[in-house]
Amino acid sequence: MxxxxxxxxxxxxxxxxxxxxxxxxxxxxxxxxxxxxxxxxxxxxxxxxxxxxxxKNIKTSNPSITVSNNTISSNPKPISLEDMKPNRGFVICGQDIILDILSSYLEHHPKGMPALRSYLGSYNGLFSLYQGSVQLATVHLWDGDTNKYNIPYVRRMLPGIPAIIIHLGCRMQGFYVKKGNPKGIKNWEDLKRQDISIINREKGSGTRILLDEHLRRMDIYGSSIQGYSRETLSHFAVASTVARGGADLAIGSEKIALQVQGIDFIPLQKERYELVMKKEDMEKPEFQAIIEIIRSKEFKMELEGLGGYDLDEIGQIIYET
Missing domain, CATH: 1.10.1660.10 (Multidrug-efflux Transporter Regulator; Chain: A; Domain 2)
Incomplete structure (x- = not known):
């Protein structure tokens, strides 16, 4: 060949x-x-x-959850009642590569165990934690009214459930635009322009909620924006679409912008990426292992090698009900 x-x-x-x-x-x-x-x-x-x-012959009972050392699912299905059943094993929910590394560390920790991975977005991850179908959920959900990340959503979406939020890292979110920025895009206000088309993330993802909260604050309906209804499931997919000329603008993390040719990145907002667990689980060995791993020098060094994360607060408990 x-x-x-x-x-x-x-x-x-x-x-x-x-x-x-x-x-x-x-x-x-x-x-x-x-x-x-x-x-x-x-x-x-x-x-x-x-x-x-x-x-093709691999079958699982839940297409959105796979064992961490098998093929990673990048096309999660909508949540169903079947998906909400508990006792499917130890499941870590979220889409960032940090969680794949965390799963590997957990499997080899003395108090750890093999983990399953669910690739649902932040909103659906919290809902799954409430339903008991996952044990850990990760969130990067911005609240436009309070200008705070995650805490407002955890309080609303886990009613009556004492919870812990552990900080993982901060990431820069912004616009992907074609190389050279031919449309001269600068900030959120450009979404009001009629000559701008976008490619969107799926409902329930932290990035989609970030966009929708800014549109709400600017009193803009998503239906008025070209391409708003076009959805993809990853930062890579939206960045690649912009690079190919399929859209003028997409929202995603700076880290991915460094890995996709043909685009520029316009930084807009520093987001907090954090881990949520139920407080009643904290003393269980596998959850203690998770906390020890996140706070370890080895784990932090590995994430520093990836680049694109601010890890100053990694491992800190930033909220406890």
Missing amino acids: SKDSSLTPQEVADILKIAKNTVYELIKRGDLNAYRIGRKVRIDPEDVENYKNKT
């Missing part, structure tokens, strides 16, 4: 509808064959097809 027919990790990610980091994880585990040309990683199309065929 010629070199020209090979695929980049980003192209494979687009084909499989997963994040590029997940492609690297599949290669690392040996689930997907790859090779190097100089310093570049390449994958043959036939190896992508072989991987897809291998996974």
Whole structure:
């Protein structure tokens, strides 16, 4: 097979509808064959097809939850009553790669255990925690009335349930625009323009709620914005759409902007990414292991190696009912 027919990790990610980091994880585990040309990683199309065929026979009782050392699901399904049943194992809910690393650490901790991963957004993650179908939820939910992250939502969505919020890190959220910013986009006010089209995140994600809260404060209906109803499931997907010219603007984290060619990033808002657990679980060994891991030097150093996170407050309990 010629070199020209090979695929980049980003192209494979687009084909499989997963994040590029997940492609690297599949290669690392040996689930997907790859090779190097100089310093570049390449994958043959036939190896992508072989991987897809291998996974066609894998069945799970809940398509939005998978074991942490198996294929990562990047296409979570809407929550159903079946999904809300408890006792499905130890489940960590959220979409950031931090949680994949945390799951790996938990499995190897003396007090830990293998974890399942649910890739629901922040809003649905909190609802799942309330229903008892996940044990840990991560949130980055901004409240436009109080200008606070997470605490207002935890108080409203876990009524009568004492909870703990543990800080993981801060990330910069902003606009993805095409390289050179040909439309001259600057801030939220540009969403009022008729010549701007967007690509949106799914309902329930922290990024979607950030957008909707700003639109509410500006008294703008989403239906008035071109592309508002077009939804995708990741920062990578919206950034790639902007890079291809499929939209003028999308919202996402700065970290992803550094990994997608053909876009610029306009920083707008520093967000808090935090872990929520029920207070009654805190003394259980696996939850103690989670706290020890998050506060460990090794875990923090690994996240620093990823870049894109402000970790000054990592491990701090910032709210307790």
